[in-house]
Amino acid sequence: MxxxxxxxxxxxxxxxxxxxxxxxxxxxxxxxxxxxxxxMKRYHVGGARFDFGPNTITMPQVFQSVFERSGADPNDYVQFEQIVDHTNNIFPDGSQFLASSNRAKMLQELERFNIHSSDYDRYITAVTQLYNHSSNQFFTRSFSSLKEYTSLRLALAFASVKPFTKMSQFHSSFFKDERIVQMLNRYATYIGSSPYKTPATFSMIGYLEFVQGVYYVxxxxxxxxxxxxxxxxxxxxxxxxxxxxxxxxxxxxxxxxxxxxxxxxxxxxxxxxxxxxxxxxxxxxxxxxxxxxxxxxxVKEPTSSAFVILAATSQKTAASFHHQVYFSQSYEYEFYQLFDEKKYPEDPTIYICNSSVNDDSAVSHTGGDNLFILVNAPSLTNENRTLDKEQMKEKVYSILEQRGVLIRPYLIEDKVVSPKDIEAEFQAYFGGLYGFSSHTxxxxxxxxxxxxxxxxxxxxxxxxxxxxxxxxxxxxxxxxxxxxxxxxx
The missing domain is CATH 3.50.50.60 (FAD/NAD(P)-binding domain)
Incomplete structure (x- = not known):
């Protein structure tokens, strides 16, 4: 022992x-x-319950394996429930795309964007291969010895996960509609990076969301x-x-x-x-x-951080899905500002998680929504540490009002969590969420x-x-x- x-x-x-x-x-x-x-922390604001940290849950089998390997039934401890139609994507031109793990529904949505089913099937085949290679040869390795680095299987897997193709290039090879590419490029933010610099390997997240599915607890x-x-x-x-x-x-x-x-x-x-x-x-x-x-x-580049607003409302809002994303006009410029200029984007993409859609216990005392609102933020520098949190919050509310999501008229209480807060509370590298970025x-x-x-x-x-x-x-x-x-x- x-x-x-x-x-x-x-x-x-x-x-x-x-x-x-x-x-x-x-x-x-x-x-x-x-x-x-x-x-993975709870907040209680204005009578509503909020989850900080990961809001989109994938790969439930990884969590469940911990209980199983310890000799317990995971269902006795935690239950994962799938959200089939999981993320509503709203673009600047007003069009919307509801992402789903139901293939038939995805094909219906893609048809509205004049995208053929064969393009989607090619994409799913490709991201499935990325996931399989990564899962089999990368995830479970500890890289604690030279032997693991020199494995032939690892070398072959590395060559198969498109390490030198950028994520945005990869997505553009399947879809010509820039809105769909923008929707898929957001997967780079799951690892705090830019889709214009991150290897296409991480496009495997598409497999997780469209094939394995998105869950909540x-x-x-x-x-x-x-x-x-x-x-x-x-x-x-x-x-x-x-x-x-x-x-x-x-x-x-x-x-x-x-x-x-x-x-x-x-x-x-x-x-x-x-x-x-x-x-x-x-x-x-x-x-x-x-x-x-x-x-x-x-001196390695940190990942992006997050500017988060936790807003409890007294009634339901237009953010009526568990997950929704309001995209910026120019995604590439947004990431240029985040990583090259280390500035808050002038026109930020805004993500909202409203878990009360599937779990009304989160708002049992308010009857409204629990809106977890996230804007990608730059890692901290001497120049951007002086952010006016209230000013930024009001800017986000104003952008959402322009997109049809009214919050201020129904606001009970809100709380802001800034990159400085994340740095201080979690000892995060320059306020970044995941250590180093994945840009090289x-x-x-x-x-x-x-x-x-x-x-x-x-x-x-x-x-x-x-x-x-x-x-x-x-x-x-x-x-x-x-x-x-x-x-x-």
């Missing part, structure tokens, strides 16, 4: 805790916040984290909430102990950092003891591995490490770490 400390109770840390405890290890989890789940998506927390406790995991680890002590290429903010010190056999790699690792380990973490990593081949395919080169017993999990951002991949990172430790004799 090993003694294992996990620093951070995000989804990656929770998944690792469940699987390590199920294998008979003694696991302790230290978490700065008062709740499990990290960015009754009671809110943080129920997933709460369920993993419950399972971990059943297996004997000890959680220390409101407990900040300030330092890792090291000797002879091993981490020997952790030191908490109150100077309490405790030793373990193995350590897992579940947090933003770029900020947490250098904060906890002294510079001379981490030669693999160089200054080069501190190295940053997209060579993220920090599951195990550091500096120490024999220090591992990483979370959205800033392999296999990347998005809640299923974060859970997979925890699974990968648990596999490494459990399989190490």
């Amino acid at each position: 090993k003694t294992i400390a996990i620093i951070g109770a995000g989804l990656g840390g929770l998944a690792a805790a469940v699987l390590l405890a199920a294998a008979g290890n003694k696991v302790d989890v230290y978490e700065t916040h008062s709740y499990p789940g990290g960015k 009754k009671g809110g998506n943080p129920t997933i984290a709460e369920a993993m927390h419950r399972r971990a406790k059943e297996l004997g995991v000890q959680f220390y909430f409101n407990k900040t680890v300030k330092k890792l002590k090291t000797a002879n290429n091993e981490v020997t102990s952790l030191v908490c903010a109150n100077n309490q010190e405790k030793s373990y056999d193995q350590f897992i950092l579940n947090g933003d790699y770029t900020t947490v690792y250098p904060k906890l380990v002294e510079k001379q003891n981490r030669p693999s973490f160089t200054l080069d990593q501190l 081949t190295m940053q997209a395919f060579n993220r920090p591995s599951s195990k550091t080169k500096d120490f024999q017993n220090l591992y990483f999990a979370g959205g800033s490490t392999h296999p990347g951002g998005g809640s299923p991949m974060v859970v997979q990172s925890g699974i990968n770490v648990a596999n490494l430790i459990n399989n190490h004799k």
